Amino acid sequence: MTNFVGRMREAIRGDQRVDADALVDRLTAVRRFLDAVDGQVPDAQLVAAHTVVERAGTRLELSREHTVVALAGATGSGKSSLFNALARLDLSPVGVRRPTTGVAHACVWGALDGANRLLDWVGVLPRHRFVRESALDADDETDLHGLVLLDLPDFDSVQRSHRLEVDRLLGLVDLVVWVVDPQKYADRVIHTSYLREFHRHRDVTLVVLNQADRLPPAELPRVLADLRRLLDADGLAGVPLHATVAVDPAGMTALREALERAVAERQAALRRLSGDVDTVVAGLDELVSADAPATGPDEAAGRELTRALAGTAGVPAVADAVRGAYRHRAVGSTGWPLVRAWRKLRPDPLRRLHLPGPAAGADAPQESLVAATSVPDPTVAQRSALGLAIRSVADRSSAGLPAPWPGAVTTAARSRLGDLPDALDRAVANTDLGMDRRPVWWRLVGGLQWLVTLAALAGLLWLAAGYALRALGLPALDYPRVGEVPLPTVLLLGGLLAGLLVAALARPVIGWAAGRARRRAEKRLTAAVATVGEEHVLDPVRAVLARYGRAREALREAARR
Template identity: 30%
Template sequence: MTDPGQLITRAKALTAAADLVERYTSDPAATVAHATARRVMRRIVYGHDRTVVGLVGPTGVGKSSLFNALAGQRASPTSELRPTTDRPHGHVFGGPAHKLLDWYRVSARTSGPGPQGWESVVLLDLPDLDSLDLTHRETVERVVEHLDFLIWVVDPEKYADVRVQEAVLRPLVEYGLAVQVVINKADLIPAEERDVVRDHAAAVLAKLLHETGRTSLDPLLVSAGTGIGQDQLRQRVAAVTADRERVLAPLARDLQTAADQLEPSTWMPTVDEATADQALADLIELYDLDTVMAARAGSRQARRRRMAAWPPLRPLLGVAGSGGAVVARDPDQVTATLDELADGVVGEHHGPWASAARRGMLAGAGDLTTAVNDQLDQDDPTDRQDGSTSPARARGTGWPGLVGEVQNWLMVATVAIGGLVAWTTLVGDTGPQIGTRQLILPTGTPVVAALVGAVALGLVLTAVGWLLAGRAHAAELPRHEDLLALVERAVDRAVMRRAESVLRARNRVVALTDLAAGRPDRRP
């Protein structure tokens, strides 16, 4: 049993799916889905418990007269001049249905009690389909797609007009709309010929609709003037009204159709390894990463040697610069390389979601250079693009920082011992007086030996640091696999995540369209 609340949930899911499709693709099915979801939600909210019945047909068949007869009052004007109905007229049985009629854009409306089973019926009299005024047909086409039950009204002269029925009636039957064919003015047919006319009308309709699956529409002979067949017509309307599943099923079917049109293809992105490896190798060359990383390794070597050196020698070693930032030698070629990578991801698929993934990957070309530089900085935080290395950062850089600290303390000791030697040489061994005691300073060979030892130790540590820095530099020279790993991380961050975002959105659309169509969740 179709539940109105479930239809609202499905319509909201269809709206959410259409929003995602519009965000990532240009699929026109999203526009149709939005319109379908709005129509279903409004139909449910404005009167899911109502059955909207429309009288539709060509000029002069007595639709308005039949409308008034069914309404039990003169609710729609009639005249011998044709056409008379230039706008929809509505008659509400039971309580008011203002919002529903406002949505149908039916301003001419009446109300009144109805026969049993018609308490929820809203009856509409629509303009003539074959009127010379094109706005009449536009009005009918706008309203018909929202009807729950259509009464197709013809007369003894027009029931066999295949042209109109082929253009209008057949599509409605194919759509699944509940239809009742009525041959009005039955009082003009001799009583003995009425069964023949009915059977002939049924045969004409069966031939017209043989491909729709409906073998017959069981036409009724009715007279708005004499009452012939009106009770049968009222009973058939009451039967449709009582069958809420038949009224709500077309709404569910509309949601399923729109969801099926919106549903993404079965494309799943996969990375062709050979294409990916070639793209990464090309990017290494385009960004000249061998040179940049070698320069950065050289910068780190110079920085380590300077940090581990005896302080008086540090100015002679200069300031260690940076290896510099990565810059694409040919940005257009970078885009072309990413295009080849996108080929490896998208493959032979050309649907809107595959195209969205490709666009997203190519849009990452502008961010790739930044991602490569950020990855370099992340791998070595002491070798920033701007060449900055703060003292705080320097103290946390392993053995060079430790040796540098030892060298700094040796320098302090050297200055202290050197000052002592200078004092005793110029002033003597008499030191400052502390209270009543005179401080006698050490002199002679031990002091000189300590001074020479401090200087020698500083020079030895400088040499050791020089050698260790050289060995570290040799180990840090870029290897091809290191370059591949670095570029792969940068590409994943700047490019592949965009394709993954498209995939997540696509999978979400699959789940939402499944919900909108009333299917089980088929997300991968």
């Protein structure tokens, strides 16, 4: 892009009468537009824009000292005679057999060497190039130095190759002189197929009514007025219109002066390119809309997508497993020590899902967690909800955008749909569920349970020792008493009752804490799947909308003159 701009600026720098930078900026804006829509808009709709950008770069790198003027007309209009009359030499064949001109002929005023590269690009064969330079002319032709005059084939030729050649050359020349004759000046073909198509090139268009000598003097003004009316209807109001007579030098004065002015101004090429940009911008305007800015996915669509992704990823099931795991582990840590071993035989809910267990945390190796969880597969309803959410994101994001952008947004929203299952599985597996640490109150309650259990065990052993002594006939132990109850019995029964009471008191606390752990885990999991949604759905959509925004702004700049 930088080299392209630099070459064009260098090519047209120096002529202060032409806003060269503005033209370069417009062409650069068209190129930015093409870069922005690449891959989003069918190539068939961009051919004209690519052609103009490439053609402009080439034309501005070629000779700025020459103005390429084409004489275009229908069979029998006399443009070859006009060509010879301007050159004052018989260069292009003239005859009664039609079509006479089959290939373009060129006449260069001034040195041919400076125009050769330009003629190579235009496509005029070397054997059809002529130099209008003669010592006999003295300074008569000086005012036309720099003119490259082309005599084109007939655009209404019966030979299709001639018509194609005319269309090609009309896209390359700087200025077009349309030659009509009194018999066919109102012909539908020239007006509908050519002149109307040049309405954005009024600054580089001239029309001449050739063979004006065939009209009675009183009829000439009427025919010129009628031709002017037709030109106005074609969108060419203000285009110079001259009457010419190729066989009379006096009848060539107005046209010759118009060509001298065009050559002297050295602006025809820039004006032609400006008209080309106008035409391209008008054709591309339907691809972007000034009334439809790209706003991006709204918050409601994002929330809907996150809910659907959470359902597909099994977030509710994992959150329920977190609550169950919290209960399982809390009861195992705060329950009666004598039955803890029995509880450990029951499976941990998180382990059943292949999610981080009590010993695994945020620092656990994650490489083995790709698609390794056992979260239940999404149901048909959940898959359908996800599809609807993605469609909603695309529809809301592209609302009001002109074709083909809604389709491009929908394609972008679904572009990474195949990667979503693995991405969601990794997101769930890598989320810190907050289950890697044991709360302090678990340790306190667990310690209390061990204390009362030891008290009950001490009471039991104490009572067992007394029973054994009596069984052996030895003197019975004298137990300390708490009131009327022996201390060992108090310890045994008190320890058992205290353990049950502590467990009963801890149970509602465990339930409340398990619910809190579930909500915390669900929030973290939802945030994780929301990140997946951003990366796999919303970011591709935003990328397309950003392209639309750049294209819209670039086309707006290209439209400024």
